[in-house]
Each structure stands twice: as C-alpha cells, then as structure tokens.
Amino acid sequence: MNIKGIFKPEFWDADPKSAGPYKQLFDYKRIWQLCIGILVAVSLVPILIMASIDFSVTRGAIISENTLEAARTTSNTRRSVSYFLEERKSALQLLVEMHDFRSFHDPEKLGEMLSSLKKSFGGFIDLGVINKAGKQVAYVGPYNLEGREYAGQDWFEQTVEQGIYISEVFLGFRDSPHLVIALKHMLDEKTNHFKILRATLDTKQFNGILSSLVLSAGEDVFLVNREGILQTPSKWNGEIFSKIGFELPEESFRTKVEQISYRKGAPAMVGYAYLENTPFVLLYVKTEAEYMGGWQSSRDTVTWFTIISIAVIILVMWAVASYLVDRIYIADMTRSKALQQMEHHNRMASIGRLAAGVAHEINNPLAIINEKAGLLKDLFTFSKAYDADERVIGLVDSVIGSVERCGRITKRLLGFSRQTDMEFRPVYPRKVIDTVLSFLDKEAEYRCIDVSVDVDDGIYEVVTDRGKLEQVLLNLINNAFQAMKDGGALWIRVERGDEGQVLFSVKDNGCGIPESDLKRIFEPFYSTKKQSGGTGLGLSITYGLVQDLGGEMKVQSQLGKGTEFSFMLPVVPNINGES
Incomplete structure (x- = not known):
C-alpha cells in the first residue's frame, strides 16, 4: 500500500448501500473508524492518564520540596535576626545588672561601656540615660543629645509600659538609617522610680545578616514593618522605606509559607514570620519561575516528545488499520468478483451447452432435408419430364447448398462450444x-x-x-x-x-x-x-x-x-x- 492508499484506502469511497448481486458485506469505513477508536482508547488513554498523574505528582513534589526549603530558610533567617536583636538586648540588660545606675551618669564610665559594646558586638552608635520625666540626663556618642526631652514620644511611653522597646528602622535627625533598643530599669518599685538605658544601632550588621544568605536570581529576603515598609533593601521592591507591592500575610509568629501574586501578578512563594516583641516581619520570596523553571523546561521537553510520540502512534495505527481493513475489503471484493465471474462462466457454459444442443437438434432435420433434396434431385435428373427444366434443378441445388452451409455453421458451433x-x-x-x-x-x-x-x-x-x-x-x-x-x-x-x-x-x-x-x-x-x-x-x-x-x-x-x-x-x- 502506497502513501496515498494509507490516507485514502480503496474502501473509503465505497458505498455500503450500493445495490448489486454481490454488494459488500460490511460498512468498512465504520469498521475502520471503530478500529482507530479502539486502538487510540487502548493505547493512548493509559499513556495520557499516567502522564497526567506524573505531571500532578511531580509538580506537587517540587512545590512541597520548595515549600520546605522556603520554611527552612525563613526559620533560620528569623532565628539569626532574632538572635542579633536578643544578643544586643541581653548585652544592655547585663550592663544594667552589673553596674549601679548612678555610675551611668559618669561620662567616662558610660563611654567605657559604649566602647566595650562596640568591641564585643559592633554596630552600637551611642548610649543615653533617660530619667522618669523623659529627659536624657546622660549621653555618650557622636551627637550632642544630653538634656534632650523624650516625654510623650511613643517609644518612651512603650518602654515605660512594657519595660523594653525595639524600634523600627528610621532616619531621625541623624539622616541615617538606624534603630533603637531601650530598657527600663526600676530603681525603687515603691516609689516607681526608674531610669531608661537607650542604645542606638546602625543597620550595617543588621543588613549583613540578610545579605550573607546565598540566594539565587529568583529569591529575595528582606524585613518590613507591620505596615509593609521596607526595613532592609530588597532586590525587587526597592531601597529602605519603600512600600512593598503586595499585602502582608496574616500575623503569625511561627514560620509559614503561602502562595502570592508577586511582581505584576506573577505567582510566587513567600515564607514569612513576625518577629515577636519587635516591629519586624521577615519575608522570603521565591518566584514560581525560579522553583518551577527546571521542571517546566523538562516538562516542555517531555510534552513535545509525548506529542510527537502520540502523533507517530496515531499515524502507525492509522496505517495499520487502513491496511488491514483494506485487505479485508479487497478480499471481500475479490470474493464478490469471483462469484460473479463464476456466474458468468456458468452462464457461458450454459450457453455453450445450449448451442451444442441446438446445433445437434438442427443437424437432424438438416440431414433429412439434405437426404430428401438429394432424392428429389435424383428423381428430377432421371425423370425425362424435368430433364430440360434447369430452373427446377437449380432450386434443388440451392436447397442442398443452403443445407451444407447450415451444416458448416452448426459444426463450427459444436467445435467452439466443446x-x-x-x-x-x-x-x-x-x-x-x-x-x-x-x-x-x-x-x-x-x-x-x-x-x-x-x-x-x-x-x-x-x-x-x-x-x-x-x-x-x-x-x-x-x-x-x-x-x-x-x-x-x-x-x-x-x-x-x-x-x-x-x-x-x-x-x-x-x-x-x-x-x-x-x-x-x-x-x-x-x-x-x-x-x-x-x-x-x-x-x-x-x-x-x-x-x-x-x-x-x-x-x-x-x-x-x-x-x-x-x-x-x-x-x-x-x-x-x-x-
């Protein structure tokens, strides 16, 4: 079967309802369609089901794996940031516990404490002591802030009420990003006499915790406050104090991972955690293109391979079904033709037998006619009454000649039919x-x-x-x-x-x-x-x-x-x- 016969076999234009003594037995086009349908259902449906299951399982496994990785990265980073802040808060508490608060009024003593903090931890800019009235009674640092009044400010009120305060990153009059840690220390609980130790930290080490993470091109880690304002630089959201482009997830002090729309609606995975007793929210973002990219590339390759394989399978099934059904159709037509040819031969044989019988039956009267005509000729020849009548003798000769001609014709018929x-x-x-x-x-x-x-x-x-x-x-x-x-x-x-x-x-x-x-x-x-x-x-x-x-x-x-x-x-x- 040639290429044309594969796509349009002989039975394609055959009419199953055509009349005739030996019309085709079956609707071969319908049989071909059923063959193709059954072969496709049996061979391709399981492949497509398995491919769909594999697609779903693989995608789910990749999402689950990246969810765990996002949760792990977020948790580790949250602990690092919390440890950073807790370490500095503990250092300040240790200073308060080890020294009499009256020694904090001594600029030299307070300076030694600041120097010790810088050497041990780094990042400290200044130290100040604020009394109950909100006045900074002692200060050591690069600015002239002694005597500054803080009464009525939010951070002062929160420190008085909660005993500790960690601020957001802000500029202040220093015009440089920094944050504040303040501790309340009770001097006399009966009279509610207390003082507050206030330390200012720069954000270099703070930012260094996040910048030290090894991230891919599709990952970003940053801190924001509870209003979504950046507290550290972000790869895609901008510099400090910029507003992030999506809504913060619901509050949770435990690490969680969610799916969000990120950067012009592109899907992404976000791991987040609210840092307890701080205004900070840690966000870890990984785009779907990043964590699904390798799988999508492999999926596209497998998809194209599957499509080509299915096309080849369908083409082969088409060819095989066309060939087999066409062979059955040809066999059926050959049977029909053989029967009709047999009928023709039988008809011809019957005609031959009929011709032989007719020739045989005609020979008998021809023999009698020939005999009688010969007898008449003899009578006319020997009878002197007709001796001179040549016309009569010619008629008899004509009859005898016609009889001989008929005899030759019947003889040929007998020879041809036998x-x-x-x-x-x-x-x-x-x-x-x-x-x-x-x-x-x-x-x-x-x-x-x-x-x-x-x-x-x-x-x-x-x-x-x-x-x-x-x-x-x-x-x-x-x-x-x-x-x-x-x-x-x-x-x-x-x-x-x-x-x-x-x-x-x-x-x-x-x-x-x-x-x-x-x-x-x-x-x-x-x-x-x-x-x-x-x-x-x-x-x-x-x-x-x-x-x-x-x-x-x-x-x-x-x-x-x-x-x-x-x-x-x-x-x-x-x-x-x-x-």
Missing part, C-alpha cells in the same frame, strides 16, 4: 482467424467494415489451445467492432516475434481508449460501457486466457484514432517445465 479443457495441438493461425471471422462476416458486411488479415510467410502452425485462441480473437475482434463506427477498418496481423514466438495483433480505427483508463482495462468488472450493458469481464477474461496460453498481452491506444491489442504466444509452449 473447447473446455486445455488441449495443446498444432493449429494454423490463418484458419483460426477465418473461423472467428465467419461468425462476424455478416456484421462486417452490413456495417461496411473493411477487415484485413495479414499472416507472414513461413508461419504455418502454432502449438496452442485452439478453443482459447479462438475465444481471445473473438473477444478482441468483437470489441473492435463495438469501438468502430460504420465504415471502419480492422487489421489483423500475425508475424514472427522474438525467437520461438508469434505476435498476434488486432488494430482498429475506432474511438480509442482514454489514457487514464489504459491501466485498468484488464481489471475485472472495470468497463467504460456499463451504461450500454458492459460487464467489465471481457478483457479481463481475455487477458487471463492469454496468460493461460503462456503469452503476454499489451495495448496501445490514442483517443479518437484507434486501439491496437497485441499478444505474443510461444510456437511451442513450455508444458510441465519442458520446452
């Missing part, structure tokens, strides 16, 4: 042609068809089956008569071919055969004369008879100019493998 089994005998091509033409000489005479027979010198006899050769020539000459108009010409030629072969040709000047039909004229049931009663079996049977005789048939034709059928027969056929 050729059943293959029997190779020497025959004379000229005599065979004359015998066949005797059946058609009246039609040729009536239609003024000029029949020319040319047999090369030296061709005397051919060992072949006479009956089959007669049938081949009769079919070809009869087809030529049908193709010609009245007054046409027919040429029958016998000549020497290759060594040990004889070439027979029958040529007419009729209508010719279209080039598109030449390749199919020997196919059974293919006919260009179906509307006029053609069965499409004549040339097919003729072609088979020539092959039975060990020959090969060819055809040449030009539309409107005529057709020539030729076949080559061996002078002595190869019987049982011997020449």
Whole structure:
C-alpha cells in the first residue's frame, strides 16, 4: 500500500448501500473508524492518564520540596535576626545588672561601656540615660543629645509600659538609617522610680545578616514593618522605606509559607514570620519561575516528545488499520468478483451447452432435408419430364447448398462450444482467424467494415489451445467492432516475434481508449460501457486466457484514432517445465 492508499484506502469511497448481486458485506469505513477508536482508547488513554498523574505528582513534589526549603530558610533567617536583636538586648540588660545606675551618669564610665559594646558586638552608635520625666540626663556618642526631652514620644511611653522597646528602622535627625533598643530599669518599685538605658544601632550588621544568605536570581529576603515598609533593601521592591507591592500575610509568629501574586501578578512563594516583641516581619520570596523553571523546561521537553510520540502512534495505527481493513475489503471484493465471474462462466457454459444442443437438434432435420433434396434431385435428373427444366434443378441445388452451409455453421458451433479443457495441438493461425471471422462476416458486411488479415510467410502452425485462441480473437475482434463506427477498418496481423514466438495483433480505427483508463482495462468488472450493458469481464477474461496460453498481452491506444491489442504466444509452449 502506497502513501496515498494509507490516507485514502480503496474502501473509503465505497458505498455500503450500493445495490448489486454481490454488494459488500460490511460498512468498512465504520469498521475502520471503530478500529482507530479502539486502538487510540487502548493505547493512548493509559499513556495520557499516567502522564497526567506524573505531571500532578511531580509538580506537587517540587512545590512541597520548595515549600520546605522556603520554611527552612525563613526559620533560620528569623532565628539569626532574632538572635542579633536578643544578643544586643541581653548585652544592655547585663550592663544594667552589673553596674549601679548612678555610675551611668559618669561620662567616662558610660563611654567605657559604649566602647566595650562596640568591641564585643559592633554596630552600637551611642548610649543615653533617660530619667522618669523623659529627659536624657546622660549621653555618650557622636551627637550632642544630653538634656534632650523624650516625654510623650511613643517609644518612651512603650518602654515605660512594657519595660523594653525595639524600634523600627528610621532616619531621625541623624539622616541615617538606624534603630533603637531601650530598657527600663526600676530603681525603687515603691516609689516607681526608674531610669531608661537607650542604645542606638546602625543597620550595617543588621543588613549583613540578610545579605550573607546565598540566594539565587529568583529569591529575595528582606524585613518590613507591620505596615509593609521596607526595613532592609530588597532586590525587587526597592531601597529602605519603600512600600512593598503586595499585602502582608496574616500575623503569625511561627514560620509559614503561602502562595502570592508577586511582581505584576506573577505567582510566587513567600515564607514569612513576625518577629515577636519587635516591629519586624521577615519575608522570603521565591518566584514560581525560579522553583518551577527546571521542571517546566523538562516538562516542555517531555510534552513535545509525548506529542510527537502520540502523533507517530496515531499515524502507525492509522496505517495499520487502513491496511488491514483494506485487505479485508479487497478480499471481500475479490470474493464478490469471483462469484460473479463464476456466474458468468456458468452462464457461458450454459450457453455453450445450449448451442451444442441446438446445433445437434438442427443437424437432424438438416440431414433429412439434405437426404430428401438429394432424392428429389435424383428423381428430377432421371425423370425425362424435368430433364430440360434447369430452373427446377437449380432450386434443388440451392436447397442442398443452403443445407451444407447450415451444416458448416452448426459444426463450427459444436467445435467452439466443446473447447473446455486445455488441449495443446498444432493449429494454423490463418484458419483460426477465418473461423472467428465467419461468425462476424455478416456484421462486417452490413456495417461496411473493411477487415484485413495479414499472416507472414513461413508461419504455418502454432502449438496452442485452439478453443482459447479462438475465444481471445473473438473477444478482441468483437470489441473492435463495438469501438468502430460504420465504415471502419480492422487489421489483423500475425508475424514472427522474438525467437520461438508469434505476435498476434488486432488494430482498429475506432474511438480509442482514454489514457487514464489504459491501466485498468484488464481489471475485472472495470468497463467504460456499463451504461450500454458492459460487464467489465471481457478483457479481463481475455487477458487471463492469454496468460493461460503462456503469452503476454499489451495495448496501445490514442483517443479518437484507434486501439491496437497485441499478444505474443510461444510456437511451442513450455508444458510441465519442458520446452
């Protein structure tokens, strides 16, 4: 089956409802569609289901893995930031516990404490002592802040109320990002006498905790306050004090991971934790393109491979189903054609038997007529009453001649109808042609068809089956008569071919055969004369008879100019493998 036959097999245009004695048994197009549907369902549906499950499971595993990684990174960073702040708060508490608060009023002593904090921890800028009234009574640092009033400020009120205060990152009059840690220390609980130790820290070490993390291009870690204002620089949200571009998740002092829309609606994963007793919220953001990128690339590769594989599978199933159903269709049509050809042969055999019977029955009265006519002639001959009447003797001779002619016709009918089994005998091509033409000489005479027979010198006899050769020539000459108009010409030629072969040709000047039909004229049931009663079996049977005789048939034709059928027969056929 060629490529065209795969995509449009023979059964495609067949009509399952077509009438006829041997119409097709099944709707082969429907069978083909069912085959394709079943093959696709059985082979592709499990593949697609498994691919869908694998897609879902793999995606879920990657999301779960990255969720755990985000939670782990967020938790570790939260502990680092909390430890940083807790460490400095504890250092201040230790100073308060180890020293009498009255020594904090000594600038030298307070300076030594600040120097010690810078050496031990780093990041401290200044220290100040504020009394109960909110006045800074002692200060050591780069600015002149001694005597500054803080009463009524939020941080002072919160420190008084809660005992400790950690501020957001802010600029203040220093015009530099910093944060404040303040501790309340009770001097006398009965009189509620207390003082506050206030320390200012820069954000270099604070920011260093986050910048030291090893992050990929699609990850970002930063701190914000409870209003979503950046407290540390962010890769995508900008510098300190910028507003982040998404809503903060709900408050939770435990690490959580959620999915959010980030950066122009792009999906992302955010790990977050609110730092207890601080205004800070730690955010870890990882874009979906980052954590799903590798999987998406592999998914695209697998998807394309799957699509190509499915296309190849469907193409193969299409081809296999087309081939198998087409073979069944051809077998069904061959069965139908064989039955119809068998019926034709049976009909021809019946006609042959009928012709033999008719010829036999006609021979009997012909014999009586011939006998009586001969007796009349004898009587007329020996009777002197009719001796001189030549007209009467001529009538009797005419009757006897007609009887002999009828006898020859019936003899030919009997000879033609009795050729059943293959029997190779020497025959004379000229005599065979004359015998066949005797059946058609009246039609040729009536239609003024000029029949020319040319047999090369030296061709005397051919060992072949006479009956089959007669049938081949009769079919070809009869087809030529049908193709010609009245007054046409027919040429029958016998000549020497290759060594040990004889070439027979029958040529007419009729209508010719279209080039598109030449390749199919020997196919059974293919006919260009179906509307006029053609069965499409004549040339097919003729072609088979020539092959039975060990020959090969060819055809040449030009539309409107005529057709020539030729076949080559061996002078002595190869019987049982011997020449």
